Amino acid sequence: MxxxxxxxxSGVMRRALIEAVLVGSLCGAVGAHVVLRRLxxxxxxxxxxxxxxxxxxxxxxxxELAGGLAFASLLVVAIYLTMGDRSLDTNTAVxxxxxGSFGLGVMLQSAQNGFTKDLAAILVGSVLTVDRRxxxxxxxxxxxxxxxxxxxxxxxxxxxxxxxxxxxxGYPRMLDLGLLLCVGATVVTSVPAVGTILSxxxxxxxxxxxxxxxRRVSTAMVAGAAYGAASGVLGLTASAQWDLAAGxxxxxxxxxxxxxxxxxxxxTGRVSRRHVPRDAAPA
Amino acid sequence: xxxxxxxxxxxxxPGYMQRAFAIALILSxxxxxxxxxxxxxxxxxxxxxxxxxxFPGVAIxxxxxxxxxxxxxxxxTASAVLxxxxxxxxxxxxxxxxxxxxxxxxxxxxxxxxxxxTYSADxxxxxxxxVLAVNSREILETAIVAVVVLGILAxxxxxxxxxSFDEVGAEAMGYSLLRIDLVVNILVALVVVAxxxxxxxxxxxALLITPAATARLVCVRLGxxxxxxxxxxxxxxxxxxxxxxxxxxxxxxxxxxxxxIVVVLTAIxxxxxxxxxxxxRRVRRRTLAEVTS
Numbered sequence: 001m002x003x004x005x006x007x008x009x010s011g012v013m014r015r016a017l018i019e020a021v022l023v024g025s026l027c028g029a030v031g032a033h034v035v036l037r038r039l040x041x042x043x044x045x046x047x048x049x050x051x052x053x054x055x056x057x058x059x060x061x062x063x064e065l066a067g068g069l070a071f072a073s074l075l076v077v078a079i080y081l082t083m084g085d086r087s088l089d090t091n092t093a094v095x096x097x098x099x100g101s102f103g104l105g106v107m108l109q110s111a112q113n114g115f116t117k118d119l120a121a122i123l124v125g126s127v128l129t130v131d132r133r134x135x136x137x138x139x140x141x142x143x144x145x146x147x148x149x150x151x152x153x154x155x156x157x158x159x160x161x162x163x164x165x166x167x168x169x170g171y172p173r174m175l176d177l178g179l180l181l182c183v184g185a186t187v188v189t190s191v192p193a194v195g196t197i198l199s200x201x202x203x204x205x206x207x208x209x210x211x212x213x214x215r216r217v218s219t220a221m222v223a224g225a226a227y228g229a230a231s232g233v234l235g236l237t238a239s240a241q242w243d244l245a246a247g248x249x250x251x252x253x254x255x256x257x258x259x260x261x262x263x264x265x266x267x268t269g270r271v272s273r274r275h276v277p278r279d280a281a282p283a
Numbered sequence: 284x285x286x287x288x289x290x291x292x293x294x295x296x297p298g299y300m301q302r303a304f305a306i307a308l309i310l311s312x313x314x315x316x317x318x319x320x321x322x323x324x325x326x327x328x329x330x331x332x333x334x335x336x337x338f339p340g341v342a343i344x345x346x347x348x349x350x351x352x353x354x355x356x357x358x359x360t361a362s363a364v365l366x367x368x369x370x371x372x373x374x375x376x377x378x379x380x381x382x383x384x385x386x387x388x389x390x391x392x393x394x395x396x397x398x399x400x401t402y403s404a405d406x407x408x409x410x411x412x413x414v415l416a417v418n419s420r421e422i423l424e425t426a427i428v429a430v431v432v433l434g435i436l437a438x439x440x441x442x443x444x445x446x447s448f449d450e451v452g453a454e455a456m457g458y459s460l461l462r463i464d465l466v467v468n469i470l471v472a473l474v475v476v477a478x479x480x481x482x483x484x485x486x487x488x489a490l491l492i493t494p495a496a497t498a499r500l501v502c503v504r505l506g507x508x509x510x511x512x513x514x515x516x517x518x519x520x521x522x523x524x525x526x527x528x529x530x531x532x533x534x535x536x537x538x539x540x541x542x543x544i545v546v547v548l549t550a551i552x553x554x555x556x557x558x559x560x561x562x563x564r565r566v567r568r569r570t571l572a573e574v575t576s
Contacts (some may be wrong), residue, residue: 003417034345034379035378037375038378039378040328040378040379040381040382041331041378041382043382044331045498045535057473064482071530089325091325091327091328091339092325092327092492092495092496092499093496094327095327095330095488095492095493095496096486096492096496096549096552097329098331098492098502099488099489099493100484100490100493100545100546100548100549100552100553101489101542101544101550102486102489102545103486103489103541103543103545103546103548103549104542104545104546104549105542106411106486106539106541106542106545107538107539107542107543107545107546109539110537110538111536111537111538113316146340151353160434178358179409197335197386198386198389198390198393199392200382200385201382201383201386201387202380204378204382204383205379205382205383205386207379208375208379208382208383209419210325211376212375244392244394244397245390245394245397247392247393248389248391248394248397249390249394250391251386251387251389251390252387252391252394253388254383254386255386255387256391257384258383260569266550276447
């Protein structure tokens, strides 16, 4: 135990730990909506879409976060617009956007000469290089996102379980755009820690685990945040202890927590006893 | 006119460009056809998941010094089985469960590669492929995979169509839905495997989704969809290679060949989508005018 604490002696490791916990809990909480609305594939796409934004920003000399956020928002709006078009299956549009933005990112990156090192950092994250500003940005974005989700919680849950009812009561479809933008902003802030490819792990696995222990959306958000934070701590510690890639360790830690919880829940039979009928009020 | 023709053909004088073009064409034909199935069965997410889950196999084979092709083949088939089961899970939300499987397997790949000291260059090569460095043996391997995959698709054409449009009917007639899904997903995995060296695991998803989506914008019938999809893929492959070669050789801007193909593919999709959207709006307005007048 003493030895494990020693791993966090340096400022670098302490900052990495704080970032992992912040990102983990934010993603875990937002993930409740990702799982509820079946958005994991969308999440992967947004994560890939930050990539050309980051490359463009570094060419122009802007903040990488701003570039990623701008490009991801652009794509979120584009996908939202195709959702109304019935000739195009949403998942196909999402797939085209995913592949295209990723290709664009790689092409832009290859036009610069530093092709390899930064690319790997964007793809699989580099939590050890986060600085104080990254921590502040994560906190700020996290507060805004969680604040918006909390403010519209009732409406979002209604929209998820009864879209027609929500429409009939006059709630605008823009609500969905807001949710998608919140998910997008969360993805963008998680990229420095776990990278574009693995941010989907933090945005869906802790929330999936939380669903094993609770059916209420609000409780699932809290439980998801706890699972996400725990994944961050466990993954980072394992990565420092055994010298593994940090982002990948965090993703694997979240999967490990899922299987442990699944085993415990199956063994004690808690899920079946606590199972609430689907049409019961879930808020 | 002559200048344009030279611009389009001159890049293919060096041998490596001819080989790149050959493999790109084979992959276009293969991914174009399978892409229509992907769209029909709504397997976009599954396809993206497979491109990530093939990665650990490639990574392990790479570190162990074995053939990447074999590594990808084993990982692709195994993860296709795993993902098919995950997609059918009823107890757990299957989208999130697929995300779990893909993230875990991809992470294992990253960890395996990161054990090598100089891993970032290898990681990019594995993710994005090296279409300009393929040799004739690799072209042959890809061609064999293409023949096998297209052959199996032709054999199960009837069952596949039935399963897509009448699930209950197919089950009532005694077909095993699980078995059909399993075969289709393994075929998609095989395409990913075949494309690993040329365009890498990360970009093959574009070949499998975008041409078919473009085709879907302009036609509905299955036969036409297949033809249009293959055509779009082949044209994008050709233009992509030409643009990448021309900018690198004549303008000193190095554009990665595989990525350029993907960008061209997406540009074609965006152009066709805009055109059809404009046209359908105009048609709608005209019919409206006829009705009201």
